Amino acid sequence: MANNLLKGKRGIIFGALNEQSIAWKVAERAHEEGATFVLTNAPIAMRMGEINKLAEKTGSQIIPADATNVEELEKLVAESMEILGGKLDFVLHSIGMSVNVRKGKHYTDENYDWTMKGFDVSALSFHKVLQTTKKLDAMNEWGSILALTYIAAQRVFPDYNDMADNKSYLESIARSFGYHYGEAKKVRVNTISQSPTMTTAGSGVKGFNEFINFAESMSPLGNASALACADYCISMFSDLTRYVTMQNLFHDGGFSNTGVTQAVIEKFSD
Ligand SMILES: NC(=O)c1ccc[n+]([C@@H]2O[C@H](COP(=O)([O-])OP(=O)(O)OC[C@H]3O[C@@H](n4cnc5c(N)ncnc54)[C@H](O)[C@@H]3O)[C@@H](O)[C@H]2O)c1
Secondary structure (H helix, E strand, O other), rough: OOOOOOOOOOEEEOOOOOOHHHHHHHHHHHHHHOOOOEEEHHHHHHHHHHHHHHHHOOOOEOOOOOOOOOHHHHHHHHHHHHHHHHEEEEEEEOOOOHHHHOOOOOOOOOOOHHHHHHHHHHHHHHHHHHHHHHHHHOOOEEEEEEEEEEHHHOOOOOHHHOOOHHHHHHOOOOHHHHHHHHHHHHOEEEEEEEEEEEEEHOOOEEEEEEEEHHHHHHHOOOOOOHHHHHHHHHHOOOHHHHHOOEEEEEEEOHHHHOOOHHHHHHHOOO
């Protein structure tokens, strides 16, 4: 299903760890739609070397960068423009990690050093990416920058832990930076709030299988897959969505606006 929607466009894709990663699917789809891009991830995340397969498949170069490190981001953005031969049209921030979640620390008993680390990786890094591209004047007009988020930013999902707070902050950055970036450079900034999806980051959340099944039964269209999320990202990077900015866009099969479904009601019938 390729329509050349991103023909001639250049970008940077953060966060492809393995074939399950949402960023992996976005890279595959962006390639199909005619884009050229640089792949990046944290140096330690590349140890498995999986990303090399994706680079080969999409004809992309890889530049390692820790998204919490501004110097590494500056190098990444400057080198990407050189490699791709001009300013960028799109950036995907597909990054998330909570040390409290990883180590099974309860939300009411946080280790604040871990909280700060997770906040830096999952939320502040988005501001760092935006600020770096803006300072280096790296985006073309009407360029599109996206981050991925989850509805725990608006509603309580107890086991999502401090990632809920990180996602709230992330979505707020999209609004605030989107204002300034829009006025100054006509660059759009949005977050996509995706259904629970079986990936490395997703499956780190306690009870994730139950979580996915619950969301499935609470969504009129069912859960959106990683590939469907990639399609939505492509449309947001394309010129067909030029006036969408500063939004949190739900991509969840209708979950966010559903109070209850027939399938859930039936579970409670005598
Ligand atoms: N899987 C889900 O259920 C789900 C639902 C909604 C939103 N999301 C969001 O989608 C995004 C992508 O996650 P995913 O589910 O594809 O999982 P994933 O584990 O494949 O991707 C997370 C990525 O973050 C990268 N990362 C971690 N620390 C980093 C750092 N310091 N610098 C640069 N990169 C770093 C990891 O290496 C990995 O590639 C995340 O923001 C996640 O919160 C996921």
